[in-house]
Amino acid sequence: MRDCRENLLGKAVRLGVPLKVHLDITWRCHLRCIHCYLPQRQGEELSNSEIASLLENLAGLGSLFLLLSGGEVLLRSDFFEILALARRLHFAVFVKTSGTMLNEAAARRLAELHVKRVDVSIYSERPEVHDRITGLEGSFARAVGAIRRLRANGVKVRINQSLMQSGAIDSTGVRQLAAELGADYCCNLTIIPRLNGDRSTVALNIPRNVKRAAMGAMEPTRLTEPSCGSEKLLPLEELACSAGHTGCYISPFGDVYPCVQFPLWLGNVRERSFEKIWRESPALQRWRKVRNADLTVCRACELQSVCSRCPGLACLEGDLLGPSRLDCEMAYARTGRRPAPLAE
16 A cells, blocks of 8 residues: 555655645634634635636546545535536545534535545544633534544545644544544644734644653554644655645635745735646745755754654744744654754
């Protein structure tokens, strides 16, 4: 399986295929999660016909994996039309939702359309903690009910948990809940800045020693990383990240970026086709020339091989080619060895 994945990534890099695309179809949301990285909610969203043209363009370029996310995807009345078109175009579709609007009819439709997986965020096994984080009373009960409905309809579900300093600092209860519900479990140990550079959310990160203890307790449980390109299976090891090489992010307003956490604007699909942006964007062409050898600090770090350095987070911290302290924290948690930037 690993060799197959490496070969697929290698071919995507060689042929310039955007293999994995993250498309937010809305930033509107009825929740107000304290750690949310979205800086705004309003804007002129891509219309149904604009999204249809975009999906056809992506399919023509060879994209295989499509993540539909938000905001809350079910706030778009045409969500299932978009999903149905994506399936007709043979995308393997993943969906992210809070689950708070997902009724029985929606669960059945997701099953009928054979989505690969639905991701639902649960922040604590304690309803009051989860609801405090989302800002909506009853959101825990709604989300758990949605997971039960999805599983009853045969839909694969993954529970995502972000650990933070708001009472949700232990993964044990949510891992047990996932097992009881028949869902996969994934844990994120890093709360990232908002996309506009606002770093207030970073204060929610659990302390370094707690993060290290959590990392040790969860191995070999699957972890998510803050990195926009944490693929360590890249065929060209000198690449600094897979973002912009094998995948990208598209906002609800048509703006294209290498990754949702990488604020390097490449263009807008209302002004140029996605294909032209992917092939011709000057900013993307410059980024694609960056190699590990160009990294000012990380190229000499002894933890480089176990670090999930994210250029997007580094950029938000002020230097695209420099280290991301948030990723340094993860490398420390993983190994117990202190990267140079943490000693400053």
